[in-house]
Amino acid sequence: MTDGPASGTDTVRTLGEFGLIQQVTAGRAQPPTTLLGPGDDAAVVAAPDGRVVITTDALVEGVHFRLDWSTPRHVGRKAVAVNLADIAAMGAVATSVVVALACPPDTPASVAAELMDGVAAEAARAGVGVVGGDMVRAENVVLSVTALGDLGGRAAVPRSGARPGDIVAVCGRLGWAAAGLAVLGRGFRSPVSVVNAQRCPDPPYASGPEAARAGATAMIDVSDGLLADLGHLATASDVGIDVRTDRLAVAERLVDVGTALGADPLHWVLTGGEDHALAATFPSFADLPEGWVTIGSVVLPDTGVTVDGTPYRRESGWQHWS
Ligand SMILES: Nc1ncnc2c1ncn2[C@@H]1O[C@H](COP(=O)(O)OP(=O)(O)OP(=O)(O)O)[C@@H](O)[C@H]1O
Ligand SMILES: Cc1ncc(C[n+]2csc(CCOP(=O)(O)O)c2C)c(N)n1
Ligand SMILES: [Mg+2]
Ligand SMILES: [Mg+2]
Numbered sequence: 001m002t003d004g005p006a007s008g009t010d011t012v013r014t015l016g017e018f019g020l021i022q023q024v025t026a027g028r029a030q031p032p033t034t035l036l037g038p039g040d041d042a043a044v045v046a047a048p049d050g051r052v053v054i055t056t057d058a059l060v061e062g063v064h065f066r067l068d069w070s071t072p073r074h075v076g077r078k079a080v081a082v083n084l085a086d087i088a089a090m091g092a093v094a095t096s097v098v099v100a101l102a103c104p105p106d107t108p109a110s111v112a113a114e115l116m117d118g119v120a121a122e123a124a125r126a127g128v129g130v131v132g133g134d135m136v137r138a139e140n141v142v143l144s145v146t147a148l149g150d151l152g153g154r155a156a157v158p159r160s161g162a163r164p165g166d167i168v169a170v171c172g173r174l175g176w177a178a179a180g181l182a183v184l185g186r187g188f189r190s191p192v193s194v195v196n197a198q199r200c201p202d203p204p205y206a207s208g209p210e211a212a213r214a215g216a217t218a219m220i221d222v223s224d225g226l227l228a229d230l231g232h233l234a235t236a237s238d239v240g241i242d243v244r245t246d247r248l249a250v251a252e253r254l255v256d257v258g259t260a261l262g263a264d265p266l267h268w269v270l271t272g273g274e275d276h277a278l279a280a281t282f283p284s285f286a287d288l289p290e291g292w293v294t295i296g297s298v299v300l301p302d303t304g305v306t307v308d309g310t311p312y313r314r315e316s317g318w319q320h321w322s
């Protein structure tokens, strides 16, 4: 083990745990909320609002990403983005993350560094500090992120606040990551727009707090699929939701990819996860902030989630272990 600078042939084993930590933490900027950053037993962060929003999601090689489909930088960015989307879905602004990286001993040190560069890049894009982490050996690459956020004096927007008569709206893309997954799964690498959407989402972080300020009654990010995640919201709120397909714009690019692969692009829009759009309910159409599009309505609980008034006949989204 050495603690010196990494060379092109270094693996995480030859560079060593502390050499790697030194490499990925050196010179990283921190926002003002970071009172004590990486290097001690734990970090210390300010909680300006007096409350802390906290969430965690892990990405596992072979389950959430493949390193022959995505660059390590994409994977690092995605690990942060999926967590920042959960903070946004509460109506909060993310402030800091901690990141655990697990990888096999023969992982090139450059791959580990690129994974953590992606983490740092997505965090920096959102003004979020990487305030600590962990490095451990494992059979596969795993990135486990915990994110903290700040509500800025507002109430959190829970999944449970939707009421019959509310409208349902979304902000952000739907179906793109699923189209990318279908493309990659068939061995193709283009069109790059959908492939890149699968490699790393672009969640509308600022739209979560904007929705909260506009009076959103319930909110969730779309990680598993629109119908599946609206199902979580409907269950938590004890309501039904009807989605109108004439309100869901299916992008021309998704239509083209669907035609090329013999797949239904509307199914990707309705059930594809991993774009991390935000879905929320609002008391009226007049409340919708910029970027939000009405896609349906909240109804009485007896019907669950329906599409144009009818139960959806296929799987409504991703489930681990099934
Ligand atoms: N091991 C666990 N212990 C305690 N709570 C958990 C555990 N796993 C999940 N939860 C909680 O269950 C709820 C649903 O978790 P889930 O992971 O589905 O949410 P999500 O992160 O929004 O979705 P996704 O993981 O698809 O991004 C969350 O409140 C989460 O904190
Ligand atoms: C290699 C590979 N195979 C399959 C998928 C598809 N996939 C994995 S997890 C998930 C939903 C969100 O997961 P979670 O609930 O853990 O946030 C989806 C749609 C992928 N991205 N990569
Ligand atoms: Mg989760
Ligand atoms: Mg979520």
Ligand SMILES: [Mg+2]
Binding pocket: 057, 082, 083, 086, 223
């Ligand atoms: Mg999540």
